[in-house]
Amino acid sequence: MIETPYLLFLGDAVDPLAAKVAQGIRDWRPEYALGQFRLEGCKADMGLPDMDLAEAYAAGARTLVIGVANRGGYISESWRAVLRDALEVGFDLASGLHNLLRDDPELAQTAGRLGRALHDVRVPSVAYPIANGVKRTGKRLLAVGTDCSVGKMYTCLAMDAEMRQRGMKCDFRATGQTGILITGGGVPLDAVVADFMAGSIEWLTPDNDADHWDLIEGQGSLFHVSYSGVTLALIHGGQPDALVLCHEPTRPHMRGLPDYQLPSLEALRDTALALAKVGNADCRVIGISVNTQHMGEAEAQAYLAKVEAEMGLPTVDPFRQGAARLVDALE
């Protein structure tokens, strides 16, 4: 686990979108976001106090999180000075960059000398077991999508926020780097070795109280030929009691695959549910989450109503409407 709270490093972000990791932390774990650190020319702003390193450390921050992506995923010279100073001041570092902190000789040496942790969340730090399929206590929900990047993480985080507000027992279980940086822990599933994929999800979602829900971030899609194996490992490692179907209705083809059409929500429901029942015969589909960001309000409302009528399941855009109706379906 990454030590909290965080100082969010926004660097020289070229636009707000470049700082989407920081924005995710700000939105979903505001209690972790103590302040922000910006370099000259930074075009992102989380609306947090700008703090220097000593100030933030004195205020209690313990990890400097690289909340910004730069072109190429490398560690620029202007960043390195800040990261090195942060280690000297007392911070651990956390990063989802393609180039690893641990592979930077200066940072690795400095961290080693001072006993600081370098969290490269793109790579697993745990020797996961092979899945044993044994039924676990507690409840689990998994988001599955018609495609990649249709809102699976957002849906689970929105449900997590709603459930916490209602006082329900739950944990968002991150399976990708952004989710891991937001919540401070998880499994970087796309970097796990094949034989251990399902086992890593069993490890991530252990026995729990009977009324506790793990909200498992989905990855890929059963219908995306590049990543479908990762999705099936989530379904069988996660033993979900509940599935939420996630969809983005305006996409012309599968992400990165121009020759592949998106499946229907019916096909996703039938395929995912049949495979989920192998691991948990009681699994059911509890609702549908649609990302309507590319639709106007009226068009979105009409689309959601149509899907709800056709599928007979609560259908919401959690960004527009919140996740209350999905949580209702769990209760």
Next chain:
Amino acid sequence: MIETPYLLFLGDAVDPLAAKVAQGIRDWRPEYALGQFRLEGCKADMGLPDMDLAEAYAAGARTLVIGVANRGGYISESWRAVLRDALEVGFDLASGLHNLLRDDPELAQTAGRLGRALHDVRVPSVAYPIANGVKRTGKRLLAVGTDCSVGKMYTCLAMDAEMRQRGMKCDFRATGQTGILITGGGVPLDAVVADFMAGSIEWLTPDNDADHWDLIEGQGSLFHVSYSGVTLALIHGGQPDALVLCHEPTRPHMRGLPDYQLPSLEALRDTALALAKVGNADCRVIGISVNTQHMGEAEAQAYLAKVEAEMGLPTVDPFRQGAARLVDALE
């Protein structure tokens, strides 16, 4: 690729089963099996000439293959002397042991000094791409199973032998360590990082002649919760035109999973075919391969006839009957 032909190292095999890798090479690639090297007390015999290292090298052998598994998968002292001498004589080494040749300081140093290759086939040696799903030329067959270890490799190797005999263009494509050692190349899929699984299979089965068949060794099962993700990556990376269903009818439960029953052949057919059609709409199931080793002859024949009638597909045990009827179904 591993250089051929081989000298098969049988070590101090405690019984013939311990040398099953050597037996596989002897059975399926006899042209690679120039001779055998046995230590005092070896209980396995491939019926090949016993050769010392210099003799085998002079006869043309270029790789010493560790064709035997020992308890724990480590490199014993009695083996190390032979392996070191083999490097000195001119051999490369190939191994599927759990402990890697490259991690043995003495062997690594000797191989480095002499410029010999150490092939640890348990670990990938290629930076595989992410799958792009683009349709490839040539034909592909994939073996899928109701469970792990039901005869998928054997089925593909038997089809490969039959097709070669008929003068058909084909390649057995190994996806596990035994298959890689038998044929000299392949992808150790269970050790590939999640994001690259399907891409490794695209890499393994590239564009080919229109009448060429890749016979892709299956792994795991869509119904085995520990490994199902690996299986789906094979289905979507392989773009199979043809599936063979593999089954072992006497198994009381899924391998290693006492609480999980085997699926029916109907369930395997429907699930695997629907998922395969995502990557190749023309995919079809061409036959069924049953491992009847735990049945008497009459019982086996009756079972095969019953399955053939129920499923309406050629149903054979390739060990008892050869794979001719499966190949007929491809032609």
